[in-house]
Amino acid sequence: MFWPAPMYLPLLVSALLAVAAPWVGRRMPPRAGAWAMTCAAVVAAGTWVTELAILAFTVVGQLPLVAAQGPWSVRVLAAEDPVDREFAVGCAAVVLAMVVSATVASWRRGRALVSAWRECRELAAGGDLAVVDDPVPAAFAVLGLPGRVVVSSGMLRVLDARERSALLAHERAHLRHRHHLFSLILHLAAVVDPLLRPLERAGAFAVERWADEDAGAVVEDRPLVARAIARAALASGRAKRAALAATGGPVPQRVRALLAPPIPRRNGAALAFAALMTACCASLAVTAHDTERLFEAAMHAHATAGHLRPGR
Numbered sequence: 001m002f003w004p005a006p007m008y009l010p011l012l013v014s015a016l017l018a019v020a021a022p023w024v025g026r027r028m029p030p031r032a033g034a035w036a037m038t039c040a041a042v043v044a045a046g047t048w049v050t051e052l053a054i055l056a057f058t059v060v061g062q063l064p065l066v067a068a069q070g071p072w073s074v075r076v077l078a079a080e081d082p083v084d085r086e087f088a089v090g091c092a093a094v095v096l097a098m099v100v101s102a103t104v105a106s107w108r109r110g111r112a113l114v115s116a117w118r119e120c121r122e123l124a125a126g127g128d129l130a131v132v133d134d135p136v137p138a139a140f141a142v143l144g145l146p147g148r149v150v151v152s153s154g155m156l157r158v159l160d161a162r163e164r165s166a167l168l169a170h171e172r173a174h175l176r177h178r179h180h181l182f183s184l185i186l187h188l189a190a191v192v193d194p195l196l197r198p199l200e201r202a203g204a205f206a207v208e209r210w211a212d213e214d215a216g217a218v219v220e221d222r223p224l225v226a227r228a229i230a231r232a233a234l235a236s237g238r239a240k241r242a243a244l245a246a247t248g249g250p251v252p253q254r255v256r257a258l259l260a261p262p263i264p265r266r267n268g269a270a271l272a273f274a275a276l277m278t279a280c281c282a283s284l285a286v287t288a289h290d291t292e293r294l295f296e297a298a299m300h301a302h303a304t305a306g307h308l309r310p311g312r
Helices: 005-025 030-060 074-080 085-121 153-158 161-176 179-192 194-219 222-235 251-259 267-308
Strands: 129-132 139-142 148-152
Touching: 005 030, 005 194, 005 267, 030 085, 030 179, 030 194, 030 267, 074 267, 085 179, 129 153, 139 161, 148 153, 148 161, 153 222, 161 179, 161 194, 161 222, 179 194, 194 222, 194 251, 222 251
Parallel strands: 129 148
Antiparallel strands: 139 148
């Protein structure tokens, strides 16, 4: 007999990880928090998708054409299957919807990134910096080979020399640490699992804070970075889509964080992340093992029935 409780455990553990991860991640230093929340998003989304696919396959496996490929006994599989048939059909529909949504989201993000890169590749640049003659204050980083930091003449007029250095250090941190990839992973995970939307927002904030702290280390003046991003945010009412900008995220919270002492490293938070992600993987492994036993029993029944047929 295959009990239903372990079959649904990965869904519960991944939901717990999705809820707890933003709270825990905000209590870590930005760099560690961004890495931890991105890894948690991958594990939670992966567990969610894989578990739904496993549950869906318990009913898909009962289709005669699919069962013939096993081969396994449809009768035994249906009798031993602990998953409600309607629920399994719903899981299959959700998996299909997630695949479509993730494909569309990937296409849109990829197209936006390529469009931004094409717009910026022809700009005259000195190294990784391109200055555009535009009175509207703007500054953002565009991923590419090489990446570019794009700043408008309007933004340069708003900031003094030291503030400009802090702003550019922030944007260069985005390029150096490939923060666009963190944002993309967090976004796709949230598309796959809507429970991860708070984690996506918390992770995006951690990425901006990581760039803030990196800039503070470069210019050796965290209050200067706070002043630079505050003035840039007041001057610029918008950020370039598909590009990471210094004015992104909740600016007042970022300014307060820069004016406060740095967040100390907490091993307990890292251990909490590790424990939850391990629990996700372990519960999924248990479910996969139980499902494998279920299909092995159905295959054994099919093989036994074949041997018992007349004429054998």
